[in-house]
Amino acid sequence: MSAYLEITGLNAVLRGTRTRVLRDVSLSVSKGQVHGLVGESGAGKSMIGKAILGVLPRAIEVASGRISLGGQDLGVLPLRERLRVIGSQTAVIPQDPLTALNPSRRIGPQMTDRLTRTLGWQKTRANHRALDLLEEVAIRDPERVLHSYPHELSGGMRQRVLIAAAFAAEPKLIVADEPTTALDVTVQKQILKMIADMQTRHGTTMLFVTHDLGVVARVCQSVSILHSGMVMEEADIRTMLTAPAHPYTAALLAATPRYTDPEASLVPVSDTVLAGVAEAIRASDTLWGRA
Amino acid sequence: MSALVDIRDLVVSYPDMARKPLLGAAPRNTVLHGITLAVGRGQIIGIVGESGSGKSTLGRAILRLIEPDQGQIVFDGTDITHLDDRALRALRPRFQMIFQDPMSSLNPRQTLHRLIATPLAIRGDTQAMDKAANALDRVGLPSRFLARYPHELSGGQRQRVGIARAIVQSPDFIVADEIASGLDVSSQAVVLTLLQDIVRETGTTLAFISHDLSVVRRLCDSVVVMAGGKIVEAARTTTLFNTPQSGYTRKLLEAIPLPEPDQVW
Amino acid sequence: MDEALRTSPRATPWRLWLSGGWLTLFFGVALLAPWIAPHDPLYQDLFLQRLPPFWIDGAETGHPLGTDSLGRDVASRLMHGASVAATVALIAGLATCLLGSVLGLLAGFYRGWVDQVISRIVDIWMSFPPVLFAILLVAVIGTGLTSVIVAIIVIDWTRFTRVVRAETMAQARMDYTEAAHVAGMSRFATLMREILPNVAPVILSVLTLQMGIAIVVEAILSFVNLSVSTDDPTWGGMIAEGRVSIHQAWWVLIFPMIALFLTVLSFTQFGDALRNRFDPVLR
Ligand SMILES: Nc1ncnc2c1ncn2[C@@H]1O[C@H](COP(=O)(O)OP(=O)(O)OP(=O)(O)O)[C@@H](O)[C@H]1O
Ligand SMILES: Nc1ncnc2c1ncn2[C@@H]1O[C@H](COP(=O)(O)OP(=O)(O)OP(=O)(O)O)[C@@H](O)[C@H]1O
Ligand SMILES: [Mg+2]
Numbered sequence: 001m002s003a004y005l006e007i008t009g010l011n012a013v014l015r016g017t018r019t020r021v022l023r024d025v026s027l028s029v030s031k032g033q034v035h036g037l038v039g040e041s042g043a044g045k046s047m048i049g050k051a052i053l054g055v056l057p058r059a060i061e062v063a064s065g066r067i068s069l070g071g072q073d074l075g076v077l078p079l080r081e082r083l084r085v086i087g088s089q090t091a092v093i094p095q096d097p098l099t100a101l102n103p104s105r106r107i108g109p110q111m112t113d114r115l116t117r118t119l120g121w122q123k124t125r126a127n128h129r130a131l132d133l134l135e136e137v138a139i140r141d142p143e144r145v146l147h148s149y150p151h152e153l154s155g156g157m158r159q160r161v162l163i164a165a166a167f168a169a170e171p172k173l174i175v176a177d178e179p180t181t182a183l184d185v186t187v188q189k190q191i192l193k194m195i196a197d198m199q200t201r202h203g204t205t206m207l208f209v210t211h212d213l214g215v216v217a218r219v220c221q222s223v224s225i226l227h228s229g230m231v232m233e234e235a236d237i238r239t240m241l242t243a244p245a246h247p248y249t250a251a252l253l254a255a256t257p258r259y260t261d262p263e264a265s266l267v268p269v270s271d272t273v274l275a276g277v278a279e280a281i282r283a284s285d286t287l288w289g290r291a
Numbered sequence: 292m293s294a295l296v297d298i299r300d301l302v303v304s305y306p307d308m309a310r311k312p313l314l315g316a317a318p319r320n321t322v323l324h325g326i327t328l329a330v331g332r333g334q335i336i337g338i339v340g341e342s343g344s345g346k347s348t349l350g351r352a353i354l355r356l357i358e359p360d361q362g363q364i365v366f367d368g369t370d371i372t373h374l375d376d377r378a379l380r381a382l383r384p385r386f387q388m389i390f391q392d393p394m395s396s397l398n399p400r401q402t403l404h405r406l407i408a409t410p411l412a413i414r415g416d417t418q419a420m421d422k423a424a425n426a427l428d429r430v431g432l433p434s435r436f437l438a439r440y441p442h443e444l445s446g447g448q449r450q451r452v453g454i455a456r457a458i459v460q461s462p463d464f465i466v467a468d469e470i471a472s473g474l475d476v477s478s479q480a481v482v483l484t485l486l487q488d489i490v491r492e493t494g495t496t497l498a499f500i501s502h503d504l505s506v507v508r509r510l511c512d513s514v515v516v517m518a519g520g521k522i523v524e525a526a527r528t529t530t531l532f533n534t535p536q537s538g539y540t541r542k543l544l545e546a547i548p549l550p551e552p553d554q555v556w
Numbered sequence: 557m558d559e560a561l562r563t564s565p566r567a568t569p570w571r572l573w574l575s576g577g578w579l580t581l582f583f584g585v586a587l588l589a590p591w592i593a594p595h596d597p598l599y600q601d602l603f604l605q606r607l608p609p610f611w612i613d614g615a616e617t618g619h620p621l622g623t624d625s626l627g628r629d630v631a632s633r634l635m636h637g638a639s640v641a642a643t644v645a646l647i648a649g650l651a652t653c654l655l656g657s658v659l660g661l662l663a664g665f666y667r668g669w670v671d672q673v674i675s676r677i678v679d680i681w682m683s684f685p686p687v688l689f690a691i692l693l694v695a696v697i698g699t700g701l702t703s704v705i706v707a708i709i710v711i712d713w714t715r716f717t718r719v720v721r722a723e724t725m726a727q728a729r730m731d732y733t734e735a736a737h738v739a740g741m742s743r744f745a746t747l748m749r750e751i752l753p754n755v756a757p758v759i760l761s762v763l764t765l766q767m768g769i770a771i772v773v774e775a776i777l778s779f780v781n782l783s784v785s786t787d788d789p790t791w792g793g794m795i796a797e798g799r800v801s802i803h804q805a806w807w808v809l810i811f812p813m814i815a816l817f818l819t820v821l822s823f824t825q826f827g828d829a830l831r832n833r834f835d836p837v838l839r
């Protein structure tokens with residue numbers, strides 16, 4: 001199986017400094033696979049997604065590294081061509097639903113914009129598609145939602161609107177940044193099933209950022225564990241869950257609360273493990289400093 | 292022991308702008324259909340349920356951020372249902388809300404320093420700056436972040452700023468709306484332990500809205516389950532998890548994904 | 557530490573410098589025109605009619621940009637014209653901004669009947685054809701600089717009201733407005749301290765646009781002879797006169813046009829560049 005998304009040696013820095021936000025990130029995702037990105041808050045998971053889509057914040061820039069989509073190295077493409085490839089092949093489910101939506105426009109046109117503008121669909125067809133998708137993501141009254149402004153929806157409804165919008169154009173790659181944080185578990189289950197279904201039907205590739213290892217276990221085939229912008233471990237899902245190679249991964253698993261085991265107390269990752277991680281990061285920084 | 296927050300028959304509706312006729316008022320969409328709930332002092336109550344069932348609306352209504360159509364809200368013996376703006380402002384420091392959407396609840400053009408210290412400064416606190424740095428530290432963020440703007444943070448970092456802003460005021464009652472889901476398990480442990488400690492030490496009361504039932508089971512003394520704007524089940528936490536009564540609660544428990552490779556799901 | 561030292565990209569700083577530079581020159585000349593203008597802008601020297609600008613044969617050293625068909629010095633008239641333009645840009649621009657923005661903020665934040673009233677007035681106002689409206693107004697209150705300024709304010713405040721109202725509404729929908737309530741801020745304080753700073757960048761953009769528009773409107777009114785008296789030098793008046801003698805003395809037309817164009821362009825560019833440079837969210 002060939003890799004659809006491939007990142008090699010990606011370094012991102014605070015612009016104009018040598019302070020790294022991403023440290024030599026490499027990962028590859030085969031076509032039709034869901035790859036999980038797990039790690040500490042602030043570890044750079046969203047930045048990886050943004051780097052792929054070329055929408056890093058202004059204060060952060062790529063210092064080195066290669067990103068390729070479907071064998072196409074994005075770095076060597078002229079800007080216009082790169083935007084076309086990204087625009088036609090990828091979709092994103094952003095981490096922050098409310099800011100991703102325009103507060104002064106209704107949901108309907110925001111969802112169908114891409115279909116009508118970029119793909120040239122008829123308006124009625126796009127609307128039908130939007131209604132269907134909203135039903136698929138378990139929205140009860142899709143008609144009302146289409147006519148609502150973003151602030152008139154609940155957090156989970158906004159998130160589902162964005163999920164539906166991302167699926168609308170049947171992209172090849174979806175970067176999903178914590179897409180189910182505001183969903184109750186039954187809706188979450190339905191959506192994870194829908195993702196699995198898309199995967200088999202259309203061969204959609206997915207980068208799935210989440211903190212919930214339970215979700216990772218259900219939806220991902222492989223996973224990268226990050227800390228401070230550095231990949232600690234890349235593994236297939238079963239290995240990661242049953243025999244984690246890196247102590248940090250093991251610590252994360254151990255710290256995950258399970259409702260089946262209510263007695264264990266909430267403990268953060270231990271200092272010894274973190275010291276090991278810090279050591280690895282320092283070593284990498286020294287190398288980078290010399291380069 | 293009297294309840295700190297006592298809600299009776301609360302009904303809340305929103306105008307349905309989608310079906311608004313050209314002239315005249317919009318028809319109203321009832322979101323909460325008569326909620327009755329009492330939260331004891333120093334308790335942590337979990338509010339779980341369907342997405343869109345009105346959990347955030349309930350939180351907002353308790354803090355009088357939206358006007359209820361019917362019902363009564365009693366806070367610490369005072370009926371605040373119809374309290375006017377001035378009287379309400381005097382009470383404000385005693386209750387806090389940590390919003391579900393961290394980005395939009397932080398003013399984009401204020402630094403964290405200002406965001407966290409402003410509520411204190413309004414009340415004339417001279418140590419606002421130190422307290423802000425301290426609060427940031429307690430939620431696991433370095434104090435150099437004080438000079439940053441919200442958009443310069445990651446999602447989970449923003450979430451923790453919201454938490455810092457709430458706890459810095461030492462309120463009697465906190466509504467925490469979905470604050471754990473955006474955090475990794477380690478930061479989650481830090482923040483939840485912090486909240487637990489605050490509850491234990493200061494007798495603060497916490498309404499914890501969450502979809503993460505594993506966390507709810509660990510943290511909460513009692514749980515209410517909401518669906519379609521109603522409370523379908525309310526019980527002590529252990530009772531609820533061991534012997535769920537309603538069909539919806541059972542469905543919820545079955546749908547929890549576990550970090551194990553072969554869960555039947 | 558790294559926070560303070562962090563550098564961020566300054567999108568095309570030359571835009572800020574170029575537009576800022578031109579505007580400094582513009583306002584400087586406008587302020588100092590009576591002292592730095594080489595000649596009396598109204599003095600007619602019929603022996604020195606239609607002198608060309610300095611780089612063309614036949615130019616006189618005292619008249620670097622030539623003279624018009626009545627022998628008046630073009631450079632001096634341009635400078636005094638700048639005074640009129642600057643007065644209009646500043647007073648009309650700021651007054652329009654103040655009136656329109658306040659109404660927009662109130663309508664967008666308080667909604668309800670306040671919004672109803674303000675929005676209806678805006679709708680009615682906008683259904684008048686603006687130029688006709690201006691001409692009518694000037695006809696009623698008479699020509700002159702004051703009436704030009706009043707006309708601009710009366711016509712253009714709706715531009716601010718509409719934009720500011722929409723932006724205020726969008727901002728008021730953000731949860732931070734509610735967070736301010738929770739913090740115990742009064743409604744009015746929320747509007748001024750939380751929302752206004754987030755609407756300000758939009759106001760700034762419209763303001764700089766409006767200053768440019770004010771100059772153009774003044775020029776148009778001068779062109780059709782409804783502004784200050786014909787003798788007083790204005791860019792619009794110069795363009796009108798230059799148009800008549802375009803074949804004999806093109807410079808009488810071209811110089812005020814260039815000045816007008818550069819000034820209007822600089823205003824809008826300056827607004828954008830300022831935002832890019834100082835808005836923390838864009839930075
Ligand atoms: N505009 C910015 N300027 C400076 N630093 C930034 C900016 N945006 C993000 N950062 C920093 O970059 C790091 C990585 O952020 P990122 O958003 O990728 O984290 P994340 O892994 O997605 O975390 P979370 O799970 O909390 O969303 C964080 O430490 C954050 O503070
Ligand atoms: N400002 C508003 N105007 C109109 N309808 C609203 C508004 N806010 C919320 N609603 C509606 O009220 C219902 C309940 O929303 P609420 O945000 O309370 O749900 P929730 O239980 O918090 O859901 P989630 O778990 O997805 O955040 C939803 O159907 C939503 O569309
Ligand atoms: Mg993120």
Ligand SMILES: [Mg+2]
Binds near residue numbers: 154155156346348
């Ligand atoms: Mg909610």
